[in-house]
Amino acid sequence: MKNSTIRLIVILATLSIVGITIIQVYWIRKAFNMKEDEFQRTVTAALYNVAQEVYDINKTPAPANNPVKQLSTNYYVVEVNHQLDFSLLEFLLRTEFEKRNIVMDFEYGVYDCSSKCMLYGNYVPLQTSKSKLTNRTLPEWGNQGYYFGVQFPNRAGHLINQMGIWSFSSIVLLLVIAFFAYTLFVILKQKRLSEIQKDFINNMTHEFKTPIATIAVSTEVLKNPDIVHQPERLMNYTSIIEKENTRLKQQVERVLQMARLDKEDLGMKRESSDIHQLIQDAVRNTWMAITEKQGKIEVALDASRSEIQADKLHLTNVFNNLLDNAIKYCRENPFIKINTENTRKGILIEFIDNGIGISQENQKRIFQKFFRVPTGNVHDVKGFGLGLSYAKTIVMAHGGDISVKSEIGKGSSFSIFIPLD
Secondary structure (H helix, E strand, C coil), X not given: CCHHHHHHHXXXXXXXXXXXXXXXXXXXXXXXXXXXXHHHHHHHHHHHHHHHHHHHHHCCCCCCCCCEEEEECCEEEEECCCCCCHHHXXXXXXXXXXXXXXXXXXXXXXXXXXXXXXXXXXXXXXXXXXXXXCCCCCCCCCCCCCEEEEECCCHHHHHHHCCHHHHHHHHHHHHHHHHHHHHHHHHHHHHHHHHHHHHHHHHHHHHHHHHXXXXXXHHHHHCCHHHHHCHHHHHHHHHHHHHHHHHHHHHHHHHHHHHHHHCCCCCCCCEEEEHHHHHHHHHHHCHHHHHHCCCEEEEEECCCCCEEEECHHHHHHHHHHHHHHHHHCCCCCXXXXXXXXXXXXXXXXXXXXXXXXXXXXXXXXXXXXXXXXXXXXXXXXXXXCCHHHHHHHHHHHCCCEEEEEECCXXXXXXXXXXXXX
16 A cells, blocks of 8 residues: 555544544533533522522512522522521422432531621532531622522532433544554554565565575586686685575574564573673674774773673674674774673673764664664665664573664764673
């Protein structure tokens, strides 16, 4: 699938999800407002009836205006123009609320004109088993006459609980968004893996094509019967075939090695090993390559403790990969420094080079399998992008860690930490 097609699908799907979400939020808000208006009308009517009953009991005239005032979303006050008994008020409120199916916890208080303060009445748990609250205060109203106040502390939660179908649809929408995000993640991941696989196949084809072509040319030359009379030339071409065959073998082994790592079958053979000895072996392995480029390797093995339990072959391969990269990714004569030192918990190994450097963006990806740093004008750098991924896997298998510090044009520094336990 083309990048433009995937991008269009993602944009359209995202816009659709955003549109559905906006519509859902709009209707939920509208439904909540309707429930809120219904609740306010029901509570106002219930409190109005309570006020009328209080007037009848006290035989006082009802005011011309509505005695019920809503001071906030969950707090109401009612004018009664007479002193009230707390038990009578609670009984009237319970009766009227139950009659109108207002099954919600509430608390009430009565304003005392003599003391000019709001006296707290009680917390009435109609919906929960919450115990009575004490030392509570309810807001006072500016009116200095007799009145009582009723507050619903759990009003918002109660209204939300009544919106069953809307809550269910919101959960379904969230699940759809989650599945969409996961599907999008999988698609983009598969696309990236497909591109990586394509690059890997191209790199592998190029890596195998060159030695195969060289071997083919050499064998054609060796078919000439007269070459037996030219021993130096014969030896030269047989050496070429041997060298290219070894190169092919190494490439195949590297690919098979990564396949084993994918199956988590490292085949680690831990034994007592000297890190300094392994570094020196790696230096000897790359001595010819560094000499051909007129480079130099400076070794400062300052760690006093260098004995660890490690797989010699795998760890030597890690050092070989780092040295090989330092040589390949250098536009001038390579200069490599290898330092070791002991830390409180292990040994620290640094490989410092004067190569082309790695950008901050690429530093986050260089340990990913098949990733290769773009080399600009350097087109002759070969490889599969497996070396650093392999190095990180092996170092972590030894309980350690590997990191990089680098700047473009100023070289790179790879640090490997391996515990001594």
